[in-house]
Amino acid sequence: MKRFETETCIKFVPLKTRVYNTYIEIGSTKKGCYAMIGYHPQKNGQGLPVNFQLPECTAHQGTIEHELLHVIGILHEQARSDRDEHVTIVWENIEKGKIHHSYKESKN
Numbered sequence: 148m149k150r151f152e153t154e155t156c157i158k159f160v161p162l163k164t165r166v167y168n169t170y171i172e173i174g175s176t177k178k179g180c181y182a183m184i185g186y187h188p189q190k191n192g193q194g195l196p197v198n199f200q201l202p203e204c205t206a207h208q209g210t211i212e213h214e215l216l217h218v219i220g221i222l223h224e225q226a227r228s229d230r231d232e233h234v235t236i237v238w239e240n241i242e243k244g245k246i247h248h249s250y251k252e253s254k255n
């Protein structure tokens with residue numbers, strides 16, 4: 148979070164000082180490293196979930212940054228609507244069961 152705040156205009160603030168109703172809720176009780184991409188209305192005033200299974204998901208700073216980027220709305224590069232201007236997808240090189248990671252989103 149400090150790196151993003153230092154290098155971008157993004158600011159993370161503690162929940163107790165929030166001014167918006169939407170917030171991220173970071174946990175480690177579930178399996179896997181994941182975050183929803185961007186804003187999704189949450190039930191019962193819950194935060195947007197970000198999970199870091201311990202210790203696997205916190206072993207590398209890049210994994211943490213990856214999930215934080217998702218929760219603020221950043222897609223995988225290969226899924227961006229403009230990806231064909233920047234990368235070539237070699238479909239036959241993608242493992243079975245993971246091809247959905249390379250489907251293009253309709254908007255960025």
Ligand SMILES: [Zn+2]
Nearest residue numbers: 213214217223
């Ligand atoms: Zn991801």
